[in-house]
Amino acid sequence: MAAMWKLSVIGIIIASLLAGFIFYYVTSLSAKKEKKKQAETILSLLINFVIFIWVGKIVLNIALFIKDPLVILAYPSDSKAFYFAILAICVQVAYKVKRKQLDGYLLVTSFIPIFLFGSLTYEFIQMVSLGDDIAFSYIVLLVFLVLLYLLLQGKTRWMTASFFVMFLWSIGKLLLLFFEPYTSVFGYMLHPIFYAVSAILFLSVLIREFKRRLI
Numbered sequence: 001m002a003a004m005w006k007l008s009v010i011g012i013i014i015a016s017l018l019a020g021f022i023f024y025y026v027t028s029l030s031a032k033k034e035k036k037k038q039a040e041t042i043l044s045l046l047i048n049f050v051i052f053i054w055v056g057k058i059v060l061n062i063a064l065f066i067k068d069p070l071v072i073l074a075y076p077s078d079s080k081a082f083y084f085a086i087l088a089i090c091v092q093v094a095y096k097v098k099r100k101q102l103d104g105y106l107l108v109t110s111f112i113p114i115f116l117f118g119s120l121t122y123e124f125i126q127m128v129s130l131g132d133d134i135a136f137s138y139i140v141l142l143v144f145l146v147l148l149y150l151l152l153q154g155k156t157r158w159m160t161a162s163f164f165v166m167f168l169w170s171i172g173k174l175l176l177l178f179f180e181p182y183t184s185v186f187g188y189m190l191h192p193i194f195y196a197v198s199a200i201l202f203l204s205v206l207i208r209e210f211k212r213r214l215i
Contacts, residue, residue, distance in 0.1 A: 012125050013186055017046065020118030027113060029154055038110040041102070049089050053077050056084025082188045109162040116146050116165070122186055134180050141172045163205045170199035 057077045096102040120142040127135040152161035173195045176183045
């Protein structure tokens with residue numbers, strides 16, 4: 001039963017991300033060749049992210065893994081493994097950006113619509129299949145952000161619109177913590193500091209972008 005539940009969760013995440021990729025491909029104003037290239041890059045990084053989660057789960061529980069590796073492999077990954085994977089993927093992306101193998105801003109702005117619509121799909125499936133009413137507030141936030149993203153697309157710089165939407169996402173998640181018993185991202189319950197740090201990062205990019213325009 002546990003194995004079937006785990007497979008169903010993985011299946012929902014895969015289906016949600018697939019919906020996100022379709023949304024990106026349909027709504028993006030980039031050329032078809034560029035969209036395909038970015039989609040392939042993001043898919044590769046997402047696969048690496050999953051691998052990093054598993055690595056993080058082992059590294060963070062190395063003592064128990066040595067004693068009984070099957071227990072760790074069967075145990076669901078937690079937020080600490082998620083943080084480990086984020087840090088690892090950021091290091092990988094930073095390395096590739098430094099070597100001019102990736103355009104960091106283009107990568108992030110391409111991933112944002114995938115993340116938003118993928119999250120919306122995931123939360124909707126959770127609410128419908130599991131009757132998770134707590135997800136409703138997050139769904140409302142995601143619907144607003146997706147519509148705002150579509151509204152701003154083409155009317156302002158793509159990067160500015162994308163980072164502005166994600167800044168609002170970070171603030172929105174922080175606010176939800178005051179009204180709901182919990183809020184999660186693809187099933188991972190993250191600390192408020194995570195959302196605060198992401199808000200600061202997205203805001204700093206926006207400020208730098210506005211300063212660049214003024215110069």
